[in-house]
Amino acid sequence: MKLLDDYDLEGKRVLVRVDLNSPVNNGKVEGYERIEEHCGTIKALVKKKAKIVLLSWQGRKGEPDFISLKEHAQLLKKFSKIKIKFVPDVMEKKAVEAIEKLHNKEVLLLENVRFLKKSEEKLLVKTLSKYFDYYIFDAFSVAHRDVPSVTGFGKTLEVIAGKVMEKEFRGLEKIKHFKRPYVFVLGGGKLEDCLILIESKIKEVDYILCGGKIGLLGLYALGHPLDYSQYKEEDIEKMKKLLLYKKIILPVDLATLIHGKRKEFAINRFPHGFTPLDIGSKTIVEFSKILKKAGTAYLKGPMGIYDQKGCEMGQRNILKIVANSKAYSIAGGGHTMHSIDMFIKRKQIKYLSLSGGALLEYIAGKKLPGLEMMK
Numbered sequence: 001m002k003l004l005d006d007y008d009l010e011g012k013r014v015l016v017r018v019d020l021n022s023p024v025n026n027g028k029v030e031g032y033e034r035i036e037e038h039c040g041t042i043k044a045l046v047k048k049k050a051k052i053v054l055l056s057w058q059g060r061k062g063e064p065d066f067i068s069l070k071e072h073a074q075l076l077k078k079f080s081k082i083k084i085k086f087v088p089d090v091m092e093k094k095a096v097e098a099i100e101k102l103h104n105k106e107v108l109l110l111e112n113v114r115f116l117k118k119s120e121e122k123l124l125v126k127t128l129s130k131y132f133d134y135y136i137f138d139a140f141s142v143a144h145r146d147v148p149s150v151t152g153f154g155k156t157l158e159v160i161a162g163k164v165m166e167k168e169f170r171g172l173e174k175i176k177h178f179k180r181p182y183v184f185v186l187g188g189g190k191l192e193d194c195l196i197l198i199e200s201k202i203k204e205v206d207y208i209l210c211g212g213k214i215g216l217l218g219l220y221a222l223g224h225p226l227d228y229s230q231y232k233e234e235d236i237e238k239m240k241k242l243l244l245y246k247k248i249i250l251p252v253d254l255a256t257l258i259h260g261k262r263k264e265f266a267i268n269r270f271p272h273g274f275t276p277l278d279i280g281s282k283t284i285v286e287f288s289k290i291l292k293k294a295g296t297a298y299l300k301g302p303m304g305i306y307d308q309k310g311c312e313m314g315q316r317n318i319l320k321i322v323a324n325s326k327a328y329s330i331a332g333g334g335h336t337m338h339s340i341d342m343f344i345k346r347k348q349i350k351y352l353s354l355s356g357g358a359l360l361e362y363i364a365g366k367k368l369p370g371l372e373m374m375k
Contacts (some may be wrong), residue, residue: 001374002160004320009050009103012133020056020140024065034354039080041138043164051102057113069341084109090116091127098130113149120182125152138162138333141355143370154373171351179295187212188301193360198242200364208248209287211279211303218250224267253280262310278304279314306339322346332359
């Protein structure tokens with residue numbers, strides 16, 4: 001992997017693929033983790049007196065978070081203390097003219113790449129490549145996407161890792177040499193992601209602690225007819241086979257809210273008509289025993305509805321145990337990151353990735369197009 005520190009970039013035009021994709025509420029950006037992190041790369045490039053153009057996307061067409069990057073430019077300026085010029089164009093006349101007029105140490109942010117039509121994406125690479133000397137890849141969080149705005153420029157320009165990418169890569173390297181016991185802590189609502197992880201790593205990991213939707217699927221597969229359980233037959237059969245490995249640890253009790261107050265019940269006594277909202281106290285104790293001895297722990301998704309009063313106990317306790325353990329802890333993804341900010345400090349997790357999907361696919365053993373491009 002080629003690193004920024006090894007290059008003299010004075011006077012060179014560099015196209016930097018960042019990932020500014022952030023939570024949006026009522027048209028306003030909320031949650032600035034990725035924006036803040038990329039400022040380190042911007043500062044390094046300004047120090048090297050490069051001519052800097054940033055490329056990113058935000059949201060998807062038809063979704064509430066599908067907005068312009070204009071506010072992102074203001075936030076980059078706020079966190080980096082560097083002037084960021086925003087151009088409401090990706091590859092047409094306005095963008096090209098702004099790129100051509102760039103001076104050393106100047107930074108330009110182009111408009112949301114996803115504003116382009118699908119048919120225009122390949123043209124993006126052809127149009128912009130000729131204006132740049134290097135392609136700085138700084139977005140591990142999109143490394144699993146084989147699309148022109150991620151991997152296309154790597155076919156025409158020399159690729160260098162940005163500061164965020166370098167940091168992520170060092171964390172990824174440690175995952176390859178994990179210490180045992182190797183423990184997965186899986187939760188949240190993305191059932192398919194959890195099944196992919198379990199199927200791919202069931203023979204490699206030592207324990208898989210399941211909360212959230214994957215925990216409920218496991219209980220349903222064992223014959224506990226919880227009201228919340230609405231699963232595909234294929235997922236139920238898949239889970240039954242995975243449970244034969246005896247590595248999956250399921251909740252022994254669950255919590256719900258009754259008249260606004262937390263109530264916990266053993267699995268076989270959970271009340272009809274109520275939805276499980278968190279793991280119970282006995283489950284927390286059982287999970288804790290395993291986590292305290294873990295050599296490596298990967299956390300994906302919360303144990304329950306952690307941001308609702310009365311339902312936060314599971315995720316809060318699991319995070320605190322991991323934070324105080326000797327395990328090499330790994331975490332990534334939006335809800336996991338949000339819960340970490342609520343209950344512990346980020347520095348208490350050894351490797352906190354800005355990525356959810358790419359990290360998951362990497363741990364599952366898949367080849368990521370963005371990383372392959374950098375070889």
